[in-house]
Amino acid sequence: MEDKKANIIAVTIIIGLIIFIIVARVSLKLSKAFFLIAGADIAVILAVFVCTVIRGRYHRRRRLLEKKLVSEGQELRIEYSFLRKVAGVPIKFRHKELVDATDNFQALLGQGASASVFKGILSDGTSVAVKQIEGEEHGEKEFKSEVAAIASVQHVNLVRLMGYCCLPGGPRFLVYEFIPNGSLDSWIFPGRETRNRPGGCLSWDLRYRVAIDVAKALSYLHHDCRSRILHLDVKPENILIDENYRAIVADFGLSKLMGKDESRVITTIRGTKGYLAPEWLLEHGVSEKSDIYSYGMVLLEMIGGRRNVTVIENGPDKSQRKWQYFPKIVRDKLREGKLIEAVDQRLVEAGGIIDERQVKRLVHVALWCIQERAKLRPSMAQVVEMLEGRVAVDEPPDTQMIVVDLLSIYEENSGCDARPKIAAMGSHKDYNIPNSCSSSFAMSVLSGR
Incomplete structure (x- = not known):
């Protein structure tokens, strides 16, 4: 945009100077004053022309260099992303990526006291489970606990954390591999x-x-x-x-x-x-x-x-x-x-x-x-x-x-917030009924349910 504006100004100056020379020729004939004005104008026209050419070549070289740097940066980002994936290090997702993957969080898999889990499909076709953690203090604590515990470990029988997303003042997201057969x-x-x-x-x-x-x-x-x-x-x-x-x-x-x-x-x-x-x-x-x-x-x-x-x-x-x-x-x-x-x-x-x-x-x-x-x-x-x-x-x-x-x-x-005391029994009133009263976030966060 700046190059285009500079070129327009240069052309305007040159055209203006040419018109000025023509007007001077008509009004001053071939007098000494006319030759002085014409010489000065021609010098300015040449200077503007040379500056425009030099500026154009400089900006062409700059664009080529920027293009090369962008290409190298993309290659580095791809390589970095690949190495993170190979190493199992969670990546940071953009919120829009998660919105697109989950179809604006439509496919609900499960819901707990402070978190909901949605099924999603990433742009590369990978099925994921996106855990959305709500709440300020409580949600932050759960988010940090989960990332600290699982982000750096790898085991065939532990769920794999693929990435995360944090919105300033908003919900936090954890992206896990999707496990198709639900919970035990x-x-x-x-x-x-x-x-x-x-x-x-x-x-x-x-x-x-x-x-x-x-x-x-x-x-x-x-x-x-x-x-x-x-x-x-x-x-x-x-x-x-x-x-x-x-x-x-x-x-x-x-x-x-x-x-x-x-x-x-x-x-x-x-x-x-x-x-x-x-x-x-x-x-x-x-x-x-x-x-x-x-x-x-x-x-x-x-x-x-x-x-x-x-x-x-x-x-x-x-x-x-x-x-x-x-x-x-x-x-x-x-x-x-x-x-x-x-x-x-x-x-x-x-x-x-x-x-x-x-x-x-x-x-x-x-x-x-x-x-x-x-x-x-x-x-x-x-x-x-x-x-x-x-x-x-x-x-x-x-x-x-x-x-x-x-x-x-x-x-x-x-109710559920009672202080614990010694009791003779515990747990559920009916083994066909899931935990209905628990202070855990307890849901099968990655299961298809």
């Missing part, structure tokens, strides 16, 4: 699948493989990272199932990082009822043993195909409710030698192959994991060795089966 709860609890949410009855061998996958993921977080990572919200809703029916651990919104020399960290109680370790609810601090407790509760739910705590209604009177605690049922069946009766009856009725030795091993490991005393629980590395049959699994010591979780019973009187 749809595959072990009856009646959880819908048209938009894959599910069914997972076979025994796949359940056992999922148990190993989750154990390996948690073992990696606890033992193989520079800082120990506590997930702190291990439950079926946060375990995703990929196209090969392998487990992917997701949702790190409650995660904490621990130094190698730290034994416990103090944090607020924000997990999901029914999976919280006793020491957390007693405000004694949390450690990797808290994840192990939650993992043990998940193992029992995978075995039985039901929630660990259910309630049987005996009429309209709430006082006549009968609570059933599945870990206690499993322990009793183990003592009676009738462990197969604790297995998901859908698997038994289907006549599929159920390895009773695997059932016994899984039950033993689960009961070790849910010991009230954290020191008695094995590490996740030991759990992997037990499940893979590399070490013998001793029979676990007897436990009182005390569930320290007021978030299950006390909610009848005080």
